[in-house]
Amino acid sequence: MPSKCTTDRLPQNVRSGIAKVLIAALLPVIVAGCRHDAPGPQVAGWQLVDPEQRHPILVSQQPATLNLRVATSADGLTPMQRARVLEFASKSKASDAGNSRIVISAPGGSPNESAAMQAADEARHLMIEGGYSETSIAVEAYHADGRDAPLRLSYMRYVAEAPDCGKDWSENLARTYQNTPYPNMGCAGQRNLAAMVANPADLLGPRTMTSRDSNRRDDMYAKYVKGAPLAAKDEAATVAKPGLSN
The missing domain is CATH 3.30.1330.60 (OmpA-like domain)
Structure with a gap:
């Protein structure tokens, strides 16, 4: 006949203690999974808040x-x-x-x-x-x-729409004991960036590469195949000649 589980042979008080330990170990995991207002990553007490997310520039x-x-x-x-x-x-x-x-x-x-x-x-x-x-x-x-x-x-x-700044002063900057960023922090920089950017499309992503210089690349590849030096030749005017003195 199959043997019973090993824990069934333990006394009742021991099994109860094991159950309490398992519940205590799993409780923080359960609570963390249900929490939606967890703070962002912190370094030495400073909460890392990206101004691009708090004060985004709208590009349309x-x-x-x-x-x-x-x-x-x-x-x-x-x-x-x-x-x-x-x-x-x-x-x-x-x-x-x-x-x-x-x-x-x-x-x-x-x-x-x-x-x-x-x-x-x-x-x-x-x-x-x-x-x-x-x-x-x-x-x-x-x-x-x-x-x-x-x-x-x-x-x-493409047009960059700057964020509105200076509207949220709900926090007293003289009593920020936690040293966390205040609501308007970084907004002025974002607004200036939206006003100065020459091509707002650059805020959406990098530009595509331009076409290559085929003549220069073919010339260098031909030298590489022949085993010729790839460095540029020295100009005659810039090379010091031995034996010459003023």
Whole structure:
């Protein structure tokens, strides 16, 4: 016949003591699993609070628009309008690193429809000459009848929204005995960062790598295959020649 469990052979008082020890050991684990307000990690009594989490910078995409008035009798863009188109295109590259498409919207059904379409084609060629690829430019029409409607250029740009600071002074800074960060700590730095960042898209993640220099890499690899020295040659003007004196 199978033997009974070993603990069944122990006296009743010993088994009761073992049960109490197990309960005492498991109680802190059970309590910790049910607690949701546990403090963050601490170093020497300082609670580590990341200002980026307490005062986050909200980054969103918003449209940037340029409206150009094209008269019915106009023959393409005026010199001033061409300059505005080039400036608008350069701003799109600076604010979004050229990742967003530029949409050229020409009015359809309006008295200046023909002139606006001619101006839209000229604006497209200007941006292509300025370095934009054809796939990054879209030309479309929007309905506008009964009046002269503007030619619209737009793209989606990233905008950084700074947090509001100085509103929560619920804590008396003269009586912070625990030396924990007060509610507004780090907010001013986050607000200044949102105002100074040139491309808010950088706050979302690192930029992609640019294309490599194929000519230089192929030249160095050819030297490596031949076993030639990879270091640059010394300039003759910078090499001291022995035996020369003033």
